Amino acid sequence: MSAKHPTRRSALNLPSRRKHVALATLVLMGGLLLPVATVSLFGNPTDARAEGSVLVAKLPTLATLSPLEDETLATPDLLAGDVPEGVNPTDALVSSNSDMDAVGDSVSKSNEPKTITIPIDQRRALRSAPIPGLTRQSSFGPVPNKGASNALAAYKRPYTQKTGKRPVSLIIGGLGVHRRLTQDAIQALPADVTLSFAAHSVGLQDWIDMARADGHEVLIEIPMESEGFDPSEPGADRALRVSTSEREMKRNLDWILSRAQGYAGVINFNGDLFLRRTDVAAPFIDHLSKTGLGFITDGSFQTPSLSALSRSVGQPFKTGNGLIDPDPIPQVISARLADLTKVASTEPHPLGVGFYYQETLSEVTKWIATLESEGLQLAPATASLK
Numbered sequence: 001m002s003a004k005h006p007t008r009r010s011a012l013n014l015p016s017r018r019k020h021v022a023l024a025t026l027v028l029m030g031g032l033l034l035p036v037a038t039v040s041l042f043g044n045p046t047d048a049r050a051e052g053s054v055l056v057a058k059l060p061t062l063a064t065l066s067p068l069e070d071e072t073l074a075t076p077d078l079l080a081g082d083v084p085e086g087v088n089p090t091d092a093l094v095s096s097n098s099d100m101d102a103v104g105d106s107v108s109k110s111n112e113p114k115t116i117t118i119p120i121d122q123r124r125a126l127r128s129a130p131i132p133g134l135t136r137q138s139s140f141g142p143v144p145n146k147g148a149s150n151a152l153a154a155y156k157r158p159y160t161q162k163t164g165k166r167p168v169s170l171i172i173g174g175l176g177v178h179r180r181l182t183q184d185a186i187q188a189l190p191a192d193v194t195l196s197f198a199a200h201s202v203g204l205q206d207w208i209d210m211a212r213a214d215g216h217e218v219l220i221e222i223p224m225e226s227e228g229f230d231p232s233e234p235g236a237d238r239a240l241r242v243s244t245s246e247r248e249m250k251r252n253l254d255w256i257l258s259r260a261q262g263y264a265g266v267i268n269f270n271g272d273l274f275l276r277r278t279d280v281a282a283p284f285i286d287h288l289s290k291t292g293l294g295f296i297t298d299g300s301f302q303t304p305s306l307s308a309l310s311r312s313v314g315q316p317f318k319t320g321n322g323l324i325d326p327d328p329i330p331q332v333i334s335a336r337l338a339d340l341t342k343v344a345s346t347e348p349h350p351l352g353v354g355f356y357y358q359e360t361l362s363e364v365t366k367w368i369a370t371l372e373s374e375g376l377q378l379a380p381a382t383a384s385l386k
Contacts, residue, residue: 165377171194176207229273265385299322321343324352328355341371
């Protein structure tokens with residue numbers, strides 16, 4: 001029996017390693033050299049150069065406002081209510097033993113603490129608001145309320161007529177909307193000029209406080225429906241309109257009156273449609289008479305029934321002598337002020353109304369300087385109320 005042998009595996013002849021390496025090297029070099037050769041034969045050598053220019057529009061300069069130029073920024077008055085506007089309290093630095101020391105002196109006459117005082121003849125500020133006991137609570141907050149004392153008597157500017165002088169009054173309104181011009185009006189105009197503020201003004205109470213600190217009595221402007229009434233204007237949503245109910249009219253009036261305290265009366269803003277309608281003006285006058293405020297119209301249109309309506313409910317009232325600046329043109333304003341001077345010789349107490357235009361402030365300043373020679377005395381507007 002023959003022996004069986006296991007099957008042997010046949011030996012395989014593998015390619016040489018050197019041939020593999022050489023072949024791989026040739027393929028790699030071919031892949032690298034082929035693109036270079038193609039570009040050299042068919043390409044444009046200048047295509048690879050970074051040349052040329054692109055016109056780029058000049059970027060606009062961004063406008064930046066400094067804190068002093070930005071009209072939207074509120075600048076708090078840290079001395080409001082303590083020191084009147086325009087007064088430097090350090091001018092009256094007095095020691096406890098009444099010896100006056102110059103501010104900044106290196107040698108002090110006393111080591112005792114000093115007290116800041118303001119001479120009485122420089123104290124133009126009116127009493128700070130609110131004064132207790134002058135309001136009732138409405139749906140929107142406190143509003144003026146007629147009682148034993150009232151807002152007109154409490155917040156008006158005191159006035160004493162000089163012998164031989166005829167009174168004339170001026171109201172500058174539209175204030176509180178433009179910060180810089182409002183500040184100019186408060187600080188530049190004499191304290192006997194009455195100031196009126198838009199009811200929708202931002203920071204209305206601060207403006208009233210600032211005006212009273214400088215000695216000005218204040219009115220609030222009541223927006224009313226006119227021929228060109230624009231419901232999209234600021235404050236128009238609370239305007240007194242012919243089509244609204246008596247209840248809604250009273251609510252809108254209370255909302256306006258609740259915006260601040262310290263004003264002595266109100267004045268119309270527009271309103272030729274509303275105030276000429278006796279049926280809607282009568283409930284307004286009746287509701288206003290319960291507030292203890294004065295009421296002035298600018299006189300830019302005729303309101304025949306208002307005087308009689310006001311007398312019937314004991315509402316202090318005055319019709320103004322028209323706008324001094326229907327157009328903010330210096331020549332127009334100057335002529336209107338000259339007319340006001342002439343009227344003062346025949347009427348007991350004329351009253352002009354203007355706005356915060358820069359041209360108005362300039363012309364009014366010049367006009368006020370002539371009053372003494374004309375035998376006139378500038379009086380707060382509330383002095384004309386009856």
